[in-house]
Amino acid sequence: VNPSAPDPSLPIAVFDSGVGGLTVLHECLVSLPEEDYLYLGDDARFPYGAKSDAELRECSERNTRYLVDRGAKLIVIACNSAASAGLETAREIAAGSGVEVVAVIEPEAEIAAAITDSGRVGVLATRATVEGGAYLRALGRQHRELTVTQVAAPDLAAIIQRGFPFSESVVETVRSYCAPLRRAYVDTVILGCTHYPLVAPMLQRFLGRQVRLVTAGHALAATAQRLLESGGIAAPDTEEGSYRFLCTGNPASFRELGTRFLQLPLGDVELVDLRT
């Protein structure tokens, strides 16, 4: 047992700019049901996808510091935009308390490279994630010749965060994001923003049945499990764990939207002030 390892009874902390990370939290709740969870939605600073790399590093640093100080045994960055620029920063901060950080991006790249038949892979993500190039780097590490088509979807996370009204204009916006991926004949599309699995049915319709959609949740939960086990910090008992929610913006709307997305009761959402 590592004496500097965090207390196994602490929760796993998950953060995102809003409700998108709930798609990742859900996978963790299913895969690691005995763990406790603390979820932070930084909705006061939504959208992360329009921020610069420096701003994303700052957000990742602030969120990580807050969650580690509050008490967490593992940090999960459930936001591609934050992970694309802020993963290293978050790791440096958390390492000071012996806490590891797992994040989206690498898991989806590994899955996409493993399942694509044609080697033509699409990435649909926020502007920050596309421009930061983290997926190009992660896919480039996969020991396979891949042709990658990236599409920035600047409005999609915001549409979802508003509760995605299924209007014609939303449908046209989503259709237009899918068009370059269809033209590139990709057979696999990484949903490179944790908000997007919430509109997977619409994306699947515009991309076609043969296209496989890749999300982070399952693989990320498996990585978290490996780390907890190898670090000897898995939950000490086998009873079902608890979860609770923090947000920086509007607890009432976070709760309303989050409940619809997670399809589980959120309980009280605590407002936290993360200004430094």
Ligand code: DGL
């Ligand atoms: N869910 C976030 C992501 O994965 C970003 C949405 C946003 O804040 O722009 O990129």
